[in-house]
Amino acid sequence: MNLQIEAEPTGNYLLRPAGVFDGEQLHPGWAVLVRGNQIAQAGSADEIKAPNDTRTIDLPGDTLIPGMIEGHSHLFLHPYNETSWNDQVLNESIAYRTAEATAHARATLLAGFTTTRDLGTEGAGYGDVGLKKAIDNGIIPGPRMIVVTRAIVAAGSYGPKLAPELDLPQGGEEASSVDDIVRVTREQIGKGADWVKLYADYRWRPGEPSRPTFTEEEMAAVVRCAHDAGRPVAAHATTAEGMRRAILAGVTTVEHGDEGTPEVFKLMKERGVAFCPTVAVGDAISQYQGWKKGVDPEPERIRAKRASMKAARAAGVTFIMGGDVGVFAHGTNAREMELLVQEYGFTPLEVLRQATSANADALQMRDRGRIRAGLLADLIALEGDPTKSVAPFRKVRFVMKDGVIYQQP
Numbered sequence: 001m002n003l004q005i006e007a008e009p010t011g012n013y014l015l016r017p018a019g020v021f022d023g024e025q026l027h028p029g030w031a032v033l034v035r036g037n038q039i040a041q042a043g044s045a046d047e048i049k050a051p052n053d054t055r056t057i058d059l060p061g062d063t064l065i066p067g068m069i070e071g072h073s074h075l076f077l078h079p080y081n082e083t084s085w086n087d088q089v090l091n092e093s094i095a096y097r098t099a100e101a102t103a104h105a106r107a108t109l110l111a112g113f114t115t116t117r118d119l120g121t122e123g124a125g126y127g128d129v130g131l132k133k134a135i136d137n138g139i140i141p142g143p144r145m146i147v148v149t150r151a152i153v154a155a156g157s158y159g160p161k162l163a164p165e166l167d168l169p170q171g172g173e174e175a176s177s178v179d180d181i182v183r184v185t186r187e188q189i190g191k192g193a194d195w196v197k198l199y200a201d202y203r204w205r206p207g208e209p210s211r212p213t214f215t216e217e218e219m220a221a222v223v224r225c226a227h228d229a230g231r232p233v234a235a236h237a238t239t240a241e242g243m244r245r246a247i248l249a250g251v252t253t254v255e256h257g258d259e260g261t262p263e264v265f266k267l268m269k270e271r272g273v274a275f276c277p278t279v280a281v282g283d284a285i286s287q288y289q290g291w292k293k294g295v296d297p298e299p300e301r302i303r304a305k306r307a308s309m310k311a312a313r314a315a316g317v318t319f320i321m322g323g324d325v326g327v328f329a330h331g332t333n334a335r336e337m338e339l340l341v342q343e344y345g346f347t348p349l350e351v352l353r354q355a356t357s358a359n360a361d362a363l364q365m366r367d368r369g370r371i372r373a374g375l376l377a378d379l380i381a382l383e384g385d386p387t388k389s390v391a392p393f394r395k396v397r398f399v400m401k402d403g404v405i406y407q408q409p
C-alpha cells in the first residue's frame with residue numbers, strides 16, 4: 001500500500017456544487033475552476049470556460065466553501081478524558097505523541113480544516129515544526145500549519161506540578177525577566193515558530209484561580225522581538241488583568257478571555273486585538289469534570305463565559321473561530337462553531353465567515369479564506385446549506401488542499 005500523498009497539484013478541475021459560499025456570501029449556481037494549486041475563476045456556472053483537459057466534479061446538493069481555518073488547536077494533545085494533561089506531558093514519549101499527531105492532522109484535514117493555528121506542543125518540544133514539514137512535503141496528509149513550538153510561560157507558573165523537589169519537564173518553555181524572555185522568543189523563532197505564544201496568566205497552584213504571570217513590560221519585549229522577525233503574538237489570557245496587559249503589550253490575538261469585562265473588551269476593540277473565545281474547551285472540561293449537560297444546572301464557569309461573550313459582542317471585537325481542539329477530539333473542530341450558534345447567539349452565516357474569511361484576515365493570511373481567482377485552491381464541500389443551519393458543518397463531502405483532492409463523493 002502506498003501511503004505517500006501526491007504533493008503536487010495534478011491539473012485543472014471544474015467544481016460544480018449547488019452553491020458557492022465565497023467566505024462572505026452564498027452564491028447559488030456558481031462554479032469554481034481550479035488550475036494547479038490556485039483558484040482560476042469563480043462565478044456563474046454557465047460563464048466559466050474550462051480548458052479541454054479539465055476534470056469536472058459535480059457536487060449536487062452541496063455548498064462549496066473555502067477550506068476552513070482552525071484558530072486554536074493542539075495537534076500534540078488528545079482528549080483529557082482519555083488521558084489527563086499531566087499524564088500526556090509526563091508519560092507519553094515524544095515519538096508516541098508525534099505518531100498520534102499525524103493521525104490528528106489527517107482527521108483535521110478530513111473535517112474540512114485546511115489550515116490550523118497550532119498553539120503549542122505542550123511538552124512535545126519542536127515536534128510541530130517537523131509535523132508541518134512532513135505535511136508540506138506530502139509525507140502525511142494534514143492541514144497547513146501555523147506553529148508556535150513550545151510557547152512561553154513564566155517560570156514557576158505552569159505545569160505539570162508534583163512534589164516541589166521534582167524538576168519536571170514543563171508544558172511550555174519557562175522564562176523570567178525581560179532578558180530571558182527575549183532570548184527564549186528569539187530561540188523559538190529561530191527553531192521555526194511562525195507565531196509566538198505566551199501565557200499572560202495561569203493558576204500558580206493546582207485548583208487556584210488564574211492570576212497574571214508576565215508583566216506588561218515582559219510581554220512588550222516579546223512583541224517587539226516577534227515583530228522584528230515578522231511574527232505576530234498570541235496570548236493565553238483568562239483574567240481581565242492578564243488580558244489588559246497583553247492587549248497593551250501589543251499582542252495580535254487573545255485566547256480564551258473567560259473573565260473579560262466590558263472595559264477590557266472595549267480596549268481590545270480600540271487596539272484592534274482579535275478574540276479567540278474557545279467556548280468548546282470550557283464545554284468539554286466541564287463535562288469531563290462531571291457536568292451532565294441538559295440535566296444538571298450550568299456550572300459557574302459556563303455562566304461566566306456567557307456573560308463575557310455578551311460583553312465581547314457588545315464591544316464589537318473581532319472574533320476568531322478556534323476551539324482549543326485537542327482537549328476534545330481532533331476532527332470534531334466544528335463543535336466550536338455549533339456551540340457559537342446553539343448557545344452563544346451567532347448565526348450560522350456569521351460563524352462560517354469566522355471560520356473562513358475572518359480567520360484569514362485576523363491571522364494575516366491573505367492567500368486563503370475566500371473563494372476568489374488567485375487564491376490558494378483550498379476548497380471543501382459541505383452537504384446542504386451551511387449558511388442556514390449548523391447540521392452541514394460536519395458533513396464534509398469533498399476536501400481539496402493546494403489543488404490536491406483528499407476526499408470526494
Ligand SMILES: [Zn+2]
Binds near residue numbers: 072073
Ligand atoms: Zn490552547
